[in-house]
Amino acid sequence: MKTTPTHAAAAEEFLKDGERSHWHDDTLWHVRSKRDVAAQKIPEWEQLRNNASQIKDHVLSNLDNLLLQFEKNARENGIEVLWAKDADEHNQHVLRILEENQVKNLVKSKSILTEECGLNHFLEDKGYDVVDTDLGERIIQFNKQVPSHIVMPAIHLKKKEIGDIFHEHLGTDAGADDPAYLTEAARQHLRQKFIQAKAAITGVNFGIAETGGFVVCTNEGNADMGTHLADLHIACMGIEKIIPRAADLGVFLRLLARSATGQSITNYTSHFHRPRKGKKMYLILVDNGRTNQLGREDFRNSLKCIRCGACMNTCPIYRRSSGFSYGSTVPGPIGSILSPGMDLKKHSTLPFASTLCGSCTNVCPVKINIHEQLYKWRQVITKEGPSQPSKKWAMRFGGNVMSKPKLFDMMGNLARKSLSISPRGFVYNSFNAWGKHRELPEVPKESFKDWYRKNRKQ
Template identity: 65%
Template structure:
């Protein structure tokens, strides 16, 4: 099913669509308010982008430096070529220690690798401990947003889910009550877990340490209580030095939710006494993206979600309409690189308004890359006939001045005389939610020529 069809299903619930749109715009507005007090904000963005440029140009060296420093600190470092290797490595560590239950904090990489399903199929119970992630895990849904995974659900729906799954009072929807119920439910999971898995926000090459940013402290709770800690990171999460971390922590919280900084910014450098610390470094298509000159900047992403909060398409189509781990504008760049045939249509899920690029804290040229993906989709022959044939006709008309003028006049006459059903029908997807403006008496070219003649 295409993005357009999945979006159409989301749009059937107009109240939810409006609420989803307003909620995300509220977060975008908080971001704007937060950066208003930072006069050096644009300089910070540029610095963050420059640091990431340096990382992408020297990625192999920084990764090797990180491995050397981490191993010297007593960390066990693993390398995974793809999702299958990542999952097998994690399971191997758990199997070695006889672990049959784990707690996991938010990690888009493990979502990307489908780790939960892999471990469940091998008898390991996984409990997501981020509140939003736990909600969608109980609901058996994927996240719809990389920072606010349950943003598509209302508190009443969560109340009904908790009543069914956790035994809360029927009809209860007070957020504080539901959060307390989740806290009590998760506390026993933390105490029983023998291993904890986290994602990685930043990995510091010159110290061998990793940094995990959360607002709930759940990652810390899991890591501190469990004897085995496993941190899963994409190769692009490296930053060169500890002094660079301040740039990204200032950018991340403000861009994501409008906070000055995430509540918990936790540093992990070595295993606890008597415990083990593992870091799994994963490629899974990232070097392939690095080799694409037009799209390598997408690897700068720090997973703040700002592009989603501002995107008019994402806000009104929901994260699940993108059918991949990372939704929204940045996901529409990353997903076609994984499977162009399956995800190529995401390049067209954009107005190309540029708002995503404007808010990106590391200045990724998101809308430019979306436009370039459209060209790749066309060149590779993955356009549907509904797009390909009109574009062929339009291309021919735009290349010939006389034909362009004739088609413009013909269209103006046709739109005045043709019955409404000729334009607005089930065969014309464009007309399902749009109205054409009133047809003008003359084209701009004709008007301009007449004005010049009169002025002369």
């Protein structure tokens, strides 16, 4: 059975290309900087974050009632509502709908939930033509990859590489990498797919319990194009995406795009309430581990996430190691607190892929305490989950030393003297992972305790 590489091993592979790693880092920091500028233009920014967080607190405490209210109103609007306890049931619902409506060609706008459920591969294996219509998603679909970022799925690719992909799949000029030229080629290619498709699949950014309607946010208008032309619209929604009232929507729309890309709002904010005459609309409400996460007191706040990606754009680990190093549908800090709840063994290294600097928490538009949850997952994993024997031994040894002041002082003195006289090869070698890319600071002549004893009277 194929084993999933640890985050550290996958990150090391990405870091072998130093130029790409630095470029990836700089690109995402640029997006983070745009977010800061956009936020600073809103005097009430922190109040918006507080409001959004409190609304989500209400949602998580009343999720069952809000979902039932949402279902009732959606059905009254003429939407067929289905429930799925896991990814397999979600995929089976989609398959049944397509079979009943005799659909073979479908277009899909960006949906992290369907990526989470593996819908594309599931349908392709059964002979369906599934076309991702978001430009970034289409690029990685051509490249047989999964998204490396939840908002910018092809952020790991440079324009020359995209040009080569389009040359192979769309017949663009060899070596052409002008973004306008490549975008126009994609537009012409996708237009034919929109016209041919009989069904459109979208995600859902917000479901509104009060009205039974839902909102899809895009920058390319591809969700609108697909749903307007197709006879069948299938919307796939994680149950945590519910909000109570239409009046609450404005709070989240002001936060979402600014946090994601630094825009004031997404170019298209599309509201769906009912199917048009002669057409059908289905809404699939998906659990897939969400109620389990809701039941974890320390981690339930992770379900507040509105999938803006701000925590990824600011995270020094994600920026340097790329989304592929996480091995999960949602990478970065938020993925590192969501994924262990789905499969602790597979994702046991993710909570350790963090400096615990708190930058992710600081930029989160709904105030998820991400860095605190990362720390708590570390405690759970160390206690219950798999861990390297060498790390367990080192932690036991370190804990024993730090619990005995005299032993701690003795070991500190020994370490200072040893490091000051040791040859470089003794300190910087294959056993010292931290020394691969770092230099230790100059060894101090005395401990802080010794210095303080000498100088405290001054």
